[in-house]
Amino acid sequence: MIHLQNVEKVYQTKTIETVALNNINLEVGKSEFVSVMGPSGCGKSTMLNIMGLLDLPSDGKVMIDGQTFEAYSDKALAQFRNQTLGFIFQSYHLINDLSVIDNVELPLLYRNVNRKERKRLASEALEKVGLGNRMKHFPTQLSGGQKQRVAIARAIVGKPKIILADEPTGNLDSVMGNEVMDILLKLNEIDDTTIVMVTHDETMARKTHRLVRLFDGTQVN
Amino acid sequence: MLRNYIKIAWKVLGRNKFFTFVSLFGISFTLAVLIVVISLLDNMLQPSYPEPDRDRTLYVNRVRMQNAEKTSTSISSAGFYFLNEYVKELKTPEKIGIISNGTTTNTFVKNRKLQLELKYTDDVIWEIYDHDFVEGKAYNAANIANNDYVAVITEETRDDYFGENQQVVGQTIVTDNTAYRVIGVVKNIPNMPPDPAADIFVPYNTSKLDLTQRQFLGGYTALLLAPTKDQMEEVQEEFQAMVSKIEVPADQHLSVLEAWAFSQKELISQLASRNADDNAVLIFFSILIGGMLLFMLLPTLNLVNINVSRIMERASEIGVRKAFGATSNTLAIQFIVENIILTLIGGLIGLGLAFLILQLIQNMNMLAYTQFTINLKVFLIAILLCVFFGFLSGVLPAIRMSRMQIVNAIKGEIK
Numbered sequence: 313m314i315h316l317q318n319v320e321k322v323y324q325t326k327t328i329e330t331v332a333l334n335n336i337n338l339e340v341g342k343s344e345f346v347s348v349m350g351p352s353g354c355g356k357s358t359m360l361n362i363m364g365l366l367d368l369p370s371d372g373k374v375m376i377d378g379q380t381f382e383a384y385s386d387k388a389l390a391q392f393r394n395q396t397l398g399f400i401f402q403s404y405h406l407i408n409d410l411s412v413i414d415n416v417e418l419p420l421l422y423r424n425v426n427r428k429e430r431k432r433l434a435s436e437a438l439e440k441v442g443l444g445n446r447m448k449h450f451p452t453q454l455s456g457g458q459k460q461r462v463a464i465a466r467a468i469v470g471k472p473k474i475i476l477a478d479e480p481t482g483n484l485d486s487v488m489g490n491e492v493m494d495i496l497l498k499l500n501e502i503d504d505t506t507i508v509m510v511t512h513d514e515t516m517a518r519k520t521h522r523l524v525r526l527f528d529g530t531q532v533n
Numbered sequence: 534m535l536r537n538y539i540k541i542a543w544k545v546l547g548r549n550k551f552f553t554f555v556s557l558f559g560i561s562f563t564l565a566v567l568i569v570v571i572s573l574l575d576n577m578l579q580p581s582y583p584e585p586d587r588d589r590t591l592y593v594n595r596v597r598m599q600n601a602e603k604t605s606t607s608i609s610s611a612g613f614y615f616l617n618e619y620v621k622e623l624k625t626p627e628k629i630g631i632i633s634n635g636t637t638t639n640t641f642v643k644n645r646k647l648q649l650e651l652k653y654t655d656d657v658i659w660e661i662y663d664h665d666f667v668e669g670k671a672y673n674a675a676n677i678a679n680n681d682y683v684a685v686i687t688e689e690t691r692d693d694y695f696g697e698n699q700q701v702v703g704q705t706i707v708t709d710n711t712a713y714r715v716i717g718v719v720k721n722i723p724n725m726p727p728d729p730a731a732d733i734f735v736p737y738n739t740s741k742l743d744l745t746q747r748q749f750l751g752g753y754t755a756l757l758l759a760p761t762k763d764q765m766e767e768v769q770e771e772f773q774a775m776v777s778k779i780e781v782p783a784d785q786h787l788s789v790l791e792a793w794a795f796s797q798k799e800l801i802s803q804l805a806s807r808n809a810d811d812n813a814v815l816i817f818f819s820i821l822i823g824g825m826l827l828f829m830l831l832p833t834l835n836l837v838n839i840n841v842s843r844i845m846e847r848a849s850e851i852g853v854r855k856a857f858g859a860t861s862n863t864l865a866i867q868f869i870v871e872n873i874i875l876t877l878i879g880g881l882i883g884l885g886l887a888f889l890i891l892q893l894i895q896n897m898n899m900l901a902y903t904q905f906t907i908n909l910k911v912f913l914i915a916i917l918l919c920v921f922f923g924f925l926s927g928v929l930p931a932i933r934m935s936r937m938q939i940v941n942a943i944k945g946e947i948k
Contacts, residue, residue: 366856366939387860394858405853405943409544414537421534422858466857 313474313506314340314363319372321358321529332358334529336372342473343504345497347517350526356510357478359526363508364397364476365389377473394422398467398505402479404459406451412462413438413447419470437465441495457488464495468505475499477509481516493519535870542871545843546878556839559832560879560922565886567825568915572891574821575911577801583662583722583729589762590661591769591794593620594754598787607787610634612751613737613744615792619775625768626757630658633740634752635731638709642694649690649708652731653740653753659685661756662729669702669717676716677736684713687721690732708733749781749790757794769794829922836926840872844934851934852942861935868934872927873920880919884912 321333332355340346348356361367362374365381374381377396381389398419406415416434425433438444441461451459460480467475477496481489493516499505509520517523525532546553580587596615597608611620616631623629633653640647659671664685672683684706686694695701701715713735724730737744757772759765772794781788793799802817844851854864 361940364856366943387862390855390858390860390863393856399853399856401853401943405849407541407850407853409541409548414540418854419857421537422854422860422863427536 313342313344313377314338314508315373315375316359316363317373317375319359319362319369319374321355321362321367322370331529333362333369336529336531338524338531340506340508342506343500344522345500345507345520346509346522346524347520348508348510348524348526349512349514349517350532354526355529356526358529360476360478360508360510363474364399365393366399390422394419394470396473398470398472398475400460400463400467400475400477400480402482404451404456404463404483406459406462406466408451410450411447412443412449412451412454415451415462416465416469418466423470433469434465437469438462440468441465455488456484457491460484460488460492461495464492464499468499468503471503472505474506474508477507479510479512481511481513489513489516538867538870539874541867542874545847545871546875548846549843552839552843556836556875557879557882559835560876560919561882561886563829563832564880564883564915564918564922565890566828567918568884568887568911569890569894570821570825571914572887572911574801575908578797581723583664583719585663586661586758587797589759589765591626591757591759591765591772591796592754592800593757593772593792593794594800595795596749596790596792598749598781598791599789600787601789603789605787607750609750609752611753611755611792612746612748613742613753614747615749615751616753616755617744619779620755620757620772623757623768623771623775625759625764625771627760628657628661628756628758630661630756630758631655631737632658632729632754632756633737634754635728636709636752638733640694640706640708647693649732650730651708651733651735653737654734655737658734658756661758664719664722667718667720668700669715671717672736677738680738681736682711682713682739683716683736685717685719685734686715687719687732689721691715691718706733711739713739747782749792755794765796829918829925833922833926836872836876836922837929840868840926840930841933844868844930848937848942848945851937852939852944855937855939855942865931865935868931869924869927872931873923876919876923876926877916880915880922883919884915887915 316336316338319333319336320331323330323332336359348359350356358367362369363376365374365376379392381392384392407418413431413434416437417430420430420433435444435447438447441464443458443461443465446454446458451462454462460483464480475496480496481492484492496507496509497519500507507520509516511517578587584590593616594610595608596611597606599606613631621629621631631654635650635652638649638651640649656672656674656677664671667688669685671685672681676683686701686706690706691699691701694706695704701718704715705712706715707713713733722730757768759768772792776790776792779790781790799814802814851864855861
């Protein structure tokens, strides 16, 4: 499902060159749940961003769901992200000005789904994460765990094949963290969604199918 | 989608109330001033009481005489002789009327001094203008032939001179030491250019001036009513042909004659430029539109600035939207739409403000008896201005926003 081949990412400034990723080769199969661990600054998030087509590698090849993206326009890339990928961020990144249901609808807005259908799909996704009763609330009225569940609902509302989660439990206490982790595990088991999760938490990582470790931009296992 | 934009725009407005106040104040104040200017212009250009055919009337109100060497020039309104002898002979106009410039005359009522603006006219003026008579009628050719000392006065003159709402036809009004018999009373007249207003109208031949003198310059205006709007040019051509044939007697010091029959648009343009240039309309409206754009520039720059800082606040939202499938174009359009919504709100406030300003002008009698209306045309121009304004101030920030790298935007870093 996800194929990284000899991927490198180098950040260049006038005086210094920083290698964020060095010759990464990684294959994530369909319906696989992979966690990525490593110390801060080792390139975990950079790798996730490249998988999510949010950032471009300096070198190497990225293939997602059988597609390569060298010739993709901004519009085609946006469309591919919208159809195939869902994102969960450590600090949720909900839009505070929109209600919970409007936040969840967001990916469908860019898919020309009509309003009624958007509402139906968004409430279905919210039911799935146990927030069916919070649709009209605003993000500022929710706890951290609830916010992350809204973010998960937003990530799954378009039924993407792949979910990329960047430390989804990083800002949560263990109880809430476990709740979020359970939702992700269920998504993987029941809906066959491929998930790549960056985490600092060994316990969470052990619940996934496979653990990838990075150190200074290099894959170590 | 639009619903979503409106929702967000509304929330963004509420987020930083001070910014919103500054933006809205700038937009609404600017638009209010522009709407007032447009409304004033519209009022001058459109047919209105007492000139229902203003859009097909030409005004001969400027004559220029120079000596042969063109070292000495004299410009003024037309002389009665010129209008009566030459202009009245034109064939293409449907009607030709003559009216003098206003003269301030003094009269005394019960030991109180009253100043009245008096205008001398012929009888045709009453056929070109369409006054609302509350009593009596206008003087006609027979009155002029009989040398009758008759007058048409306004309601205000009647109220000041005779007392409110009196029946005054047949009574005598004395002004400038001359007694006139009141023959008609008309509703008050707005004194907007081309200024058909006066307090008292009397036949031209009651003037103490010798109207038979061969004078080209003087204090009179002729109104030429073209049969249709399209025939105005034809009238102007005949007018110019007539002027070019006039031979000014050689004994006159200023012997080169030029005169113009201006449309209302050209007349307003003449108010701004003192020389009777063919391009006056173009120059006037260019200056007007240029001035308007310049006037809009400052609040636009202000709005651009505010918008850019708002984008910085919203970087992470932009990143998230892009991650979930929004293209750069969609986001740019979203931002421009949000901005247009903001300017439309500002525009509505501006429209309200303009309405108040116009009411104020009207109530303060700055332009007496003028009925200002914000009609559909002015309203549509106002809306168009808002959209243009919103677009102008939204495009630059929108372009900047759409170029943001997703990863940086999500982290809230602007690059």
